[in-house]
Structure formats: structure tokens, C-alpha cells
Amino acid sequence: MNPRRKSRLKVVLFILLGVSVAAGLMMYALRSNIDLFYTPSEVVNGKQNDASQKPEVGQRIRVGGMVVAGTVKRDAESLKVRFDVNDIGPSITVEYEGILPDLFREGQGIVAQGTLIEPTVLQASEVLAKHDENYVPPELGEQMEKVHKPMGVSSADLKGESERDQQQKENQ
Amino acid sequence: MIAELGNYALALSLAVSVFLAILPLWGAERGNVQFMALARPMTYGLFLSLSVAFGALFYAFAVNDFSVQYVVNNSNSNLPLQYRLSAVWGAHEGSLLLWIWMLTLWGAAVASFSKRLPQEAVARVLGIMGLISIGFLLFVLFTSNPFTRTFPDFPVDGRELNPLLQDVGLIFHPPLLYMGYVGFSVAFAFSIASLMTGKLDTAWARWSRPWTMAAWIFLTLGIVLGSWWAYYELGWGGWWFWDPVENASLMPWLAGTALLHSLAVTEKRGAFKAWTVLLAILAFSLCLLGTFLVRSGILVSVHAFASDPTRGLYILAYLVVVIGGSLTLYAFKGNRIRSRDNSERYSRESMLLLNNILLMTALSVVLLGTLLPLVHKQLGLGTISIGAPFFDQMFLIICTPFALLLGIGPLVKWRRDQFSAIRTPVVVSVILMALLGFGLPLLLQHKLTVSAVLGVMMAVIIVLLSLYELHQRATHRCGFWTGLTKLSRSHWGMIAAHLGVAMTIWGVAFSQNYSVERDVRMKVGDSVQIEDYRFEFKGVTEANGPNYAGGKAQVDIFVGDKQEAALFAEKRFYTVSKMTMTEAAIDWGFTRDLYVALGESLGDGSWALRLYYKPFVRWIWFGGLFMALGGLLCMSDRRYRFSKIVKEKTNE
Numbered sequence: 024m025n026p027r028r029k030s031r032l033k034v035v036l037f038i039l040l041g042v043s044v045a046a047g048l049m050m051y052a053l054r055s056n057i058d059l060f061y062t063p064s065e066v067v068n069g070k071q072n073d074a075s076q077k078p079e080v081g082q083r084i085r086v087g088g089m090v091v092a093g094t095v096k097r098d099a100e101s102l103k104v105r106f107d108v109n110d111i112g113p114s115i116t117v118e119y120e121g122i123l124p125d126l127f128r129e130g131q132g133i134v135a136q137g138t139l140i141e142p143t144v145l146q147a148s149e150v151l152a153k154h155d156e157n158y159v160p161p162e163l164g165e166q167m168e169k170v171h172k173p174m175g176v177s178s179a180d181l182k183g184e185s186e187r188d189q190q191q192k193e194n195q
Numbered sequence: 196m197i198a199e200l201g202n203y204a205l206a207l208s209l210a211v212s213v214f215l216a217i218l219p220l221w222g223a224e225r226g227n228v229q230f231m232a233l234a235r236p237m238t239y240g241l242f243l244s245l246s247v248a249f250g251a252l253f254y255a256f257a258v259n260d261f262s263v264q265y266v267v268n269n270s271n272s273n274l275p276l277q278y279r280l281s282a283v284w285g286a287h288e289g290s291l292l293l294w295i296w297m298l299t300l301w302g303a304a305v306a307s308f309s310k311r312l313p314q315e316a317v318a319r320v321l322g323i324m325g326l327i328s329i330g331f332l333l334f335v336l337f338t339s340n341p342f343t344r345t346f347p348d349f350p351v352d353g354r355e356l357n358p359l360l361q362d363v364g365l366i367f368h369p370p371l372l373y374m375g376y377v378g379f380s381v382a383f384a385f386s387i388a389s390l391m392t393g394k395l396d397t398a399w400a401r402w403s404r405p406w407t408m409a410a411w412i413f414l415t416l417g418i419v420l421g422s423w424w425a426y427y428e429l430g431w432g433g434w435w436f437w438d439p440v441e442n443a444s445l446m447p448w449l450a451g452t453a454l455l456h457s458l459a460v461t462e463k464r465g466a467f468k469a470w471t472v473l474l475a476i477l478a479f480s481l482c483l484l485g486t487f488l489v490r491s492g493i494l495v496s497v498h499a500f501a502s503d504p505t506r507g508l509y510i511l512a513y514l515v516v517v518i519g520g521s522l523t524l525y526a527f528k529g530n531r532i533r534s535r536d537n538s539e540r541y542s543r544e545s546m547l548l549l550n551n552i553l554l555m556t557a558l559s560v561v562l563l564g565t566l567l568p569l570v571h572k573q574l575g576l577g578t579i580s581i582g583a584p585f586f587d588q589m590f591l592i593i594c595t596p597f598a599l600l601l602g603i604g605p606l607v608k609w610r611r612d613q614f615s616a617i618r619t620p621v622v623v624s625v626i627l628m629a630l631l632g633f634g635l636p637l638l639l640q641h642k643l644t645v646s647a648v649l650g651v652m653m654a655v656i657i658v659l660l661s662l663y664e665l666h667q668r669a670t671h672r673c674g675f676w677t678g679l680t681k682l683s684r685s686h687w688g689m690i691a692a693h694l695g696v697a698m699t700i701w702g703v704a705f706s707q708n709y710s711v712e713r714d715v716r717m718k719v720g721d722s723v724q725i726e727d728y729r730f731e732f733k734g735v736t737e738a739n740g741p742n743y744a745g746g747k748a749q750v751d752i753f754v755g756d757k758q759e760a761a762l763f764a765e766k767r768f769y770t771v772s773k774m775t776m777t778e779a780a781i782d783w784g785f786t787r788d789l790y791v792a793l794g795e796s797l798g799d800g801s802w803a804l805r806l807y808y809k810p811f812v813r814w815i816w817f818g819g820l821f822m823a824l825g826g827l828l829c830m831s832d833r834r835y836r837f838s839k840i841v842k843e844k845t846n847e
């Protein structure tokens with residue numbers, strides 16, 4: 024092999040090494056930072072109603088659902104708050120300490136990120152609500168549609184004007 | 196009537212841009228001077244007719260013309276005038292019109308500042324820019340026309356602009372960012388034009404460099420402003436969320452930064468040519484990808500306000516045409532580009548190559564992190580999200596060698612050099628870096644974390660080696676002070692930009708590691724101690740505005756017994772859109788920010804309050820401004836003034 028080729032080979036090997044190290048690091052960093060999304064019923068029953076697909080206690084997950092009316096309980100001394108979220112089906116409890124987003128309301132769609140501390144209790148590190156009053160997180164909207172179609176719930180009921188909304192408006 | 200005029204102007208623009216795309220390019224291919232000469236007037240014409248359309252939309256907003264759907268969706272008669280006007284780019288249709296108007300603005304700028312360029316080159320560049328505008332005009336006209344009427348039943352009042360966007364940030368952030376995005380189309384057009392002719396000389400690099408620089412400056416300022424806006428407007432006190440839309444603007448910035456550095460090699464040494472062309476294509480493609488990601492609504496993001504799948508599909512198709520087309524051209528003509536590459540392994544060229552490699556690595560990290568959730572979902576593997584820690588870790592790993600390289604790179608000579616020439620200063624700087632890396636965080640914050648030490652080390656090494664380089668360059672021929680006055684503007688630009696990077700890293704290191712963020716429950720008269728500052732809650736008073744009802748909390752901040760600041764954090768309820776917004780109050784300082792945001796009322800007279808202490812957080816944006824300033828200095832360098840180039844040429 025002539026010296027020119029040899030030096031080129033070295034450069035190529037160096038680059039390959041760099042790329043593989045970078046890819047390895049990236050995979051490693053990714054593995055510990057991917058959070059799977061669940062709906063409350065998936066947390067309780069497992070994805071596709073498969074009990075083996077349930078998140079484990081201690082796992083970091085994201086849960087999206089609607090805040091169940093009448094379940095928001097605040098601690099009298101601190102900023103701790105507990106509330107239930109559901110997606111028509113079983114609900115799970117979310118615990119959070121801190122200031123809730125401006126648009127947090129009962130009946131509002133939210134996404135909570137955190138660790139599952141009991142099979143149906145999520146210790147949230149972050150609660151997100153979108154800046155739109157009729158907002159349903161797209162990820163949640165899709166999941167809910169999948170679950171609800173068999174139950175005969177239309178997507179219009181979930182977004183914006185549901186029958187209940189209309190009744191409320193009429194009452195006002 | 197005015198709206199129809201706007202619509203007509205849009206259609207006219209489409210016609211003009213079709214001619215602009217065909218005639219000059221055809222003329223350049225055939226050597227037809229008359230057709231080539233059409234490029235300039237048609238570019239001005241396109242700019243003019245789009246300005247009419249743009250002006251028409253402004254007018255519709257200014258006079259509250261609620262017979263226009265777009266105005267109804269984004270404005271309201273109670274909205275103050277400045278927000279009504281900036282609402283023009285508050286949503287999808289208008290921001291696309293802004294985009295395309297800017298595209299023609301850049302075209303007009305190229306047409307008027309390139310008087311000395313060969314006519315053939317101008318014709319090709321302007322023709323390609325016309326080609327780009329056809330795609331966008333079709334898009335605006337057929338899928339997102341801002342002039343659609345609401346007849347026959349037009350509403351009495353509009354729905355109002357999203358309150359989040361009712362801020363001075365909105366007036367400047369999108370235009371700056373778009374100027375940057377669209378500006379890369381010029382670099383792209385220059386590259387494609389040179390691919391068509393197969394002529395890629397240093398003169399080409401010299402022409403396209405200031406244009407790329409200008410686009411990069413706008414993009415930098417846009418990103419900085421966006422980050423600052425998020426910091427004070429969203430009320431979370433964060434400055435970067437690794438949100439997909441932020442990533443979409445960061446990716447072209449990384450590609451653009453790589454492009455600037457590789458253009459330097461092409462201009463000075465005539466090397467890296469093919470790579471530079473590829474980078475120019477990449478940068479512009481990423482700008483388009485950004486638009487696609489933001490506007491298609493396939494992303495879950497705070498920015499994805501209005502979205503529509505058909506629009507997404509259109510942009511995707513456009514993306515495929517532009518990227519596919521330019522890469523095909525590259526495949527056929529790219530091999531004609533020859534670089535005179537005779538540099539040694541240890542040389543400035545290699546340093547800049549490493550710079551490019553690291554920037555590309557960073558780019559692929561961001562790209563992966565942004566697109567992986569999308570791919571994952573499309574493959575039916577479930578919805579996932581990739582958290583900020585992934586990006587933070589990866590950027591820490593990438594930045595560490597990058598900072599060292601950034602310090603050493605400018606000290607290495609072009610073509611061939613020996614490391615022994617700079618061994619002593621580098622060793623001394625590394626020792627100082629190690630000392631200061633531990634010393635400064637201890638001195639300023641009294642505790643250490645790994646990433647803070649690393650960050651401070653990075654900032655220190657950049658500053659030390661940059662100053663050493665400045666000293667070396669200044670004392671090259673004469674004394675230090677006279678030498679300083681003789682340095683070229685582009686050299687000062689480089690130093691300013693590199694110091695800007697150091698400042699940003701410094702700011703990030705301190706604010707990420709030493710911020711204190713407390714959510715607290717307070718009654719009137721309660722106080723909370725954070726570091727040296729005592730926050731005392733004085734109560735909430737009423738504060739209503741033209742289109743909102745709100746409350747204002749007063750928080751006094753004391754250091755010892757001395758009052759440092761009085762902050763007024765607001766909570767607003769926008770009556771039309773029925774949205775609650777938090778307006779944070781910030782006492783800004785050179786070395787720290789104190790941040791107060793008002794949460795909700797908790798009954799029994801107590802309120803939730805968010806109190807932050809953020810050391811050096813401003814430095815993040817100061818650094819960005821320094822980078823932009825550096826770019827500006829480089830751009831104004833003597834050698835880019837075209838008259839000068841021509842004089843040199845005639846002398847040769």
C-alpha cells in the first residue's frame with residue numbers, strides 16, 4: 024500500500040471510529056430519555072388491553088387525559104395538588120407539587136410527565152395544558168378516538184362543543 | 196375591494212415569477228442577452244406586486260375588515276393597533292405571505308447590490324429565486340389564501356389574536372427568523388447557479404459569502420429574540436425547551452454556521468467546494484423542512500397553533516421537489532467541481548473540517564431527536580417523546596471538543612503548520628482553564644457541579660485563546676496598539692462571534708446549574724429567602740387592560756434591609772379568547788435575573804407564586820447578539836464591497 028493510500032485509510036478509519044462512538048453515545052442517551060405515552064386506561068389495562076403491556080411502577084411515562092371534575096384537591100399548607108385524569112374509562116391519580124398551567128381546569132385535556140409510584144398513581148414532574156380552550160393533545164385525541172369509536176362516542180364530543188357544553192350554554 | 200386587490204396582486208406575482216423562472220434561465224443557457232437582462236426588472240416587479248399584496252393585508256387589519264376570514268381569526272377591534280398590524284404574521288396564511296414577500300425582498304436586494312456580477316450569473320441566481328417563489332405562491336394562493344372572504348355573513352367582531360402573541364416579541368421575532376430562513380435561499384440560488392455552469396471559483400465564494408452571512412445574522416437574531424420572548428412571556432422562566440419548532444430553527448442555524456466556515460475555506464484556499472455547495476443545499480432544505488414541521492401540524496408543540504394536513508402534504512411535495520431536484524443536479528454536475536486541495540493534515544483547513552464535522556454531528560442529534568418521535572409513531576410503535584436531557588447530554592459532549600477546537604483553530608496557519616508553534620500558549624491556557632474552571636464557580640456560587648465546571652472551562656479556553664490570537668495577529672508586524680487598529684473588520688468579526696459563543700456557554704453553564712426555582716404559597720406579608728434575596732409578597736391589586744381583565748401582584752425584593760427591586764407580576768384573563776395568561780415580572784441584572792410569576796389564587800388570601808433566581812441568564816442572549824455583531828463586522832469587510840473587487844479584477 025502506498026503511503027498516500029495508507030494515510031487516507033487512517034483518516035477514513037478515524038472518521039468511522041468517530042461516527043460509531045457518536046452513534047453509540049446517542050443511542051445510550053436516547054435509551055434513558057425516551058418517554059412512552061399512555062392514556063389512563065392503558066395505564067390500568069395495558070396497551071391494546073394487553074396486561075403485559077402495562078407500565079411498571081418506577082417507570083417514567085407521559086400520561087394524557089382529561090381532568091376529572093371534582094377531583095382536584097389542594098393541600099392547605101403547600102402547593103401539593105392531587106387530581107384524577109381519565110379518558111372515559113378508568114382513571115388514574117396524578118400528584119403534583121407546584122403551579123399548574125394557566126389553562127388547567129376541570130374537564131381540560133392535559134399531559135402529565137412523571138414517574139409511576141403506584142400502579143395507578145403518577146408523581147408528575149411536569150403538567151402541560153395547551154393554550155387553547157378546546158385543545159385536546161393530538162396524541163390523546165388519536166388514542167381516544169381509537170378507544171371511543173367502539174363505544175359510540177364521537178370526536179366532536181371530545182373537542183369543543185360536546186352535548187354537555189351546549190346544555191351549559193343554553194342554561195347560561 | 197382592497198382584499199381583492201391583494202388577491203389580484205398575488206396572482207400577478209405568480210405570473211411574474213413563472214416568467215422570471217423561465218426566461219432568464221433559458222437566456223443564460225442560450226447566451227441570449229435580452230432574456231438575461233429581464234431578470235432584474237422582473238425581480239423588482241415581483242417584489243413590487245407582492246408588496247401590494249402584503250400592504251393590502253396590513254390595510255385589512257388596520258381598518259378591522261372583518262369580511263376577511265384571516266382578519267376575523269386573528270384580530271379584534273379591541274386589540275391595540277401595533278398588535279393588529281403584527282397579527283398579519285400571527286398565523287399561518289399571513290406568515291407565509293411574509294415569507295414570500297421576504298423572498299422577493301432578498302431577490303430585489305441581490306438584483307440591486309450585484310451590479311458588478313456577470314450578467315449570466317445574476318440571471319441564473321434571480322431565475323432560481325423566481326423558481327422558489329413559484330412554489331410558495333402556488334401554496335399561498337391555493338391552500339392558504341389570506342384574502343378569503345367571509346361573505347355573505349361576516350361577523351361583527353373578530354376572534355382575537357392569541358394572547359400569547361400579543362407582545363412586542365411577536366412584532367420582531369417572526370420577521371427576523373423568516374429573514375434568516377429565506378435568506379438562505381440566496382446561498383442556495385448561488386450554489387445551484389454555479390452547479391448549472393460547473394464554474395465554482397473563489398469569486399463565487401466571495402459573492403455568496405456576504406449573503407450567507409446576512410441570512411445567518413438574521414437567523415441568529417431571530418433565534419435569540421425567540422428564546423428571550425419564551426423566557427419572559429411563557430412564564431416558565433426557561434429559555435430553550437428543545438421544542439420541535441425551536442429545533443426546526445436551530446437546524447438551519449447549525450447548517451448555516453457550518454456553511455459560513457466552509458465558505459471561508461472555499462474563498463481563501465479554493466478547497467471544500469463540493470462540500471460547500473452541498474451545505475448550501477442542506478441549509479435551505481432545512482429551512483423548508485422547518486416550515487413543513489411547523490405548518491403541517493404533525494408535531495406536538497406549543498407553536499403548532501393552526502394546522503391542516505393538506506398544507507403539510509403540499510409542503511412535503513415541495514420539499515421533495517426542491518431537495519430531490521437540487522441533489523439530482525448535484526449528482527450529475529457535482530463531479531465537475533474540482534478542488535485544489537493540497538493542505539497538510541495539521542492545518543487551518545483541517546481545523547475547519549473538524550468544525551464542520553462537529554456541527555454536522557450536532558445537527559444530526561437535533562434532527563434525530565426531532566424526527567424520531569414522528570417516525571416512531573408512523574411505524575405504529577406508539578407515541579413517544581424525547582426529553583430535554585437527551586439534547587442536553589449530547590450537546591455537552593459535542594460542545595466540549597468544539598470549544599477547544601474553536602480556541603485552537605484560528606491559531607493554526609493555512610495549508611501547513613506545526614503544533615509546536617503554539618504548544619506553550621495552549622498548555623498555559625489549558626492549565627489556566629483547569630484552575631479557573633474550578634475556581635470561578637466556587638468563587639461566584641460556592642458549589643460545584645460537573646457540567647458547570649465543564650461549561651466554565653469551555654468559556655475560559657475560548658476567551659484565552661481568542662485573546663492570545665488577537666495579540667499574536669496585532670503584534671505580527673508592528674506594536675500591539677497600532678496592530679489593533681490595522682486588523683481587518685472580518686478579523687474583529689471573528690473574534691466577536693467567538694467571544695459570543697463563550698458568553699453563551701458561560702450563561703448556559705451558570706443558569707442551568709445554579710438557578711433556584713421555587714414555587715411557593717404566600718399570604719400578604721410573607722417572605723421567602725432565595726440566596727441573598729428576600730422576596731416579600733405585598734398583595735394583589737386589580738389591573739385591567741383594553742382587552743383583558745387582570746390582577747397585579749407586588750413583590751418587593753430586599754438584600755439585607757436594602758430594597759433591591761419592586762416587581763409587579765400580572766395575571767390576565769383575555770375576555771374574547773377566554774384565555775388566562777401570565778405576565779412575569781423580571782428584575783434584570785448583569786450577573787443575575789430575579790423572576791416572579793403569579794400563579795392562581797388558593798383561597799384564604801394566599802396565592803401561588805413562582806420565584807426564580809437565575810444567575811448570568813442574560814449572557815446567553817448577549818452571546819447571541821455578539822455572534823450577530825461579529826457577522827455584521829465580517830459582512831462589512833472591505834473585500835466584500837463589490838466595487839473594490841471589480842477594480843482589482845480590472846487591474847489584474
